[in-house]
Amino acid sequence: MSHLLAHQFLDDRAIPYRVQTFSPDTEKGAANVAQALGFRERQMIKTLIFVDAKRDEQVLVMLGGDQNAISGHLKKAIGSRNIKLAAPEVVLATTGYAIGSIPPFHWQPEGFRTFLDAALMNEPEVGVGAGVWGHEIILTPQHLVEATSAIVVNLTEPNP
Template identity: 30%
Template sequence: MSTHDGTAAHPRFAEALRELGLDVPVRRFPEATRTAVQAAAAIGCGVGEIVKSLIFQADGVPVLVLMDGSSRVDVERVREELGAGAVKRADAELVRETTGYAIGGVPPFGHATRTRVLADRGLLDHEVVWAAAGTPHAVFPLDPATLIAHAGGTLVDVRERLA
């Protein structure tokens, strides 16, 4: 059971949508959609149609990576892409500081600070993708090209290659 409700989005994210002139149906779920698997089950879509907005640290500088829910980020490929010395997943505190949102609800744009954004090319394989709307209970659909454009993302190949 989901509700279509503009107030379902985190207030900061709702404001970002307004500023961008984006009218998207934010869907709120009583059960958490914190993980890609949970979100896909709630929405009734494939896990690959979920966008994970992940914060990494490249030489201590936050970077946002947008990845489809069925793939994992290859930190070595991110490191090469950025020409960084070391890349690692950001901790919960840095995620909140950088984005203004908690892990599990981080949207692809509308963040507290501007960061470098890498978007995995695989997202374009889908007509529509679903991303967090600022809380672990709310998601919204958008075509991937528009989502990546609003996020200011650079298209890259940073998914883990399957052996």
């Protein structure tokens, strides 16, 4: 297997991870990756790019595969009411990757904001795309935060 840019990024920072592979014929989606690799769906992370039209800013939001962000929590975290999921061509232009296996690190310019749902910090390990469908990077949530400089915030739990 070739050494991918996402692997090099982690190696350069001495962030521990392991690589797992699954059949490239696996249907897209976190649930399918989780099943193929023997994880719970929550542990396979969705990397979503949102656009804040007002500020002309893209942000990366990481959620568990079985989670959806609560709109109000997301708007509060990003600091804008005017956000929407980026169109596939915007995602490709922003990250260099097509939707489906976007690594959550190595492509961001300085100052690019990244958010990780706080519930994921309770997982022993999580998986993120490596940039090539069929390759998954497995690491602890703490190492993911280190790699992405993510802001850890509650995006999915209703407020008590």
